Amino acid sequence: MECRYKVSNGTGLHRWLCPLLGLLLPLAAIASDAQAEHEDAEHAAHSHEHGAHVHGASQLNIALDGKRLSLQFLGALHNFVGFEHVPETAEERAALSAVQTDLVQGAGLVLPLGAGCVAVSNRITVPHLDVAPQQDLPANVQAEWQFDCASPEAISRVDFAAWFARFPLTEEIKVQWIRADTQGGSELTPDSSTLTLSP
Numbered sequence: 001m002e003c004r005y006k007v008s009n010g011t012g013l014h015r016w017l018c019p020l021l022g023l024l025l026p027l028a029a030i031a032s033d034a035q036a037e038h039e040d041a042e043h044a045a046h047s048h049e050h051g052a053h054v055h056g057a058s059q060l061n062i063a064l065d066g067k068r069l070s071l072q073f074l075g076a077l078h079n080f081v082g083f084e085h086v087p088e089t090a091e092e093r094a095a096l097s098a099v100q101t102d103l104v105q106g107a108g109l110v111l112p113l114g115a116g117c118v119a120v121s122n123r124i125t126v127p128h129l130d131v132a133p134q135q136d137l138p139a140n141v142q143a144e145w146q147f148d149c150a151s152p153e154a155i156s157r158v159d160f161a162a163w164f165a166r167f168p169l170t171e172e173i174k175v176q177w178i179r180a181d182t183q184g185g186s187e188l189t190p191d192s193s194t195l196t197l198s199p
């Protein structure tokens, strides 16, 4: 019988190794499928001993106070680069750096032109780059931006299509916003990416 497995031939070993592999390799395949399923489950709702985050989901708090517009963003690192482990390759390190550079520049944030917003400060934290995430804690990207807006009343709609385009693993952004006496919430998705802030 032809051996389906690559075993060095020509020795007596081959005769008994082949049936043995025929038994063991399918078992190994089953085990690795189970492992893959486990990783997929982790992918969706990823719990850690001291907290949990959901891949794809992000939170954004927006406050408009006079001319000052503040945004606070929190989301799983997975949403930005597709992994959360310590970078193992130059490509993975570059992906983390690119996220940091883009967030510092506010890539994906497109504020209404007529509002005349000028960036005044930001604080960006990308796990594995700025900080070593603690084991058992979810690896989250945190970003804060402050803008001064000459015409804050012009901020009534903000489209996050550019954000979903730049970080396509983001499936949902839960937004809470507050301005003067008004506040509201919204869940943005790639198909419904425009936030409306009542005046």
Ligand SMILES: [Zn+2]
Pocket (backbone or CB within 6 Å): 046, 053, 055, 076, 078, 084, 138, 139
């Ligand atoms: Zn995670």
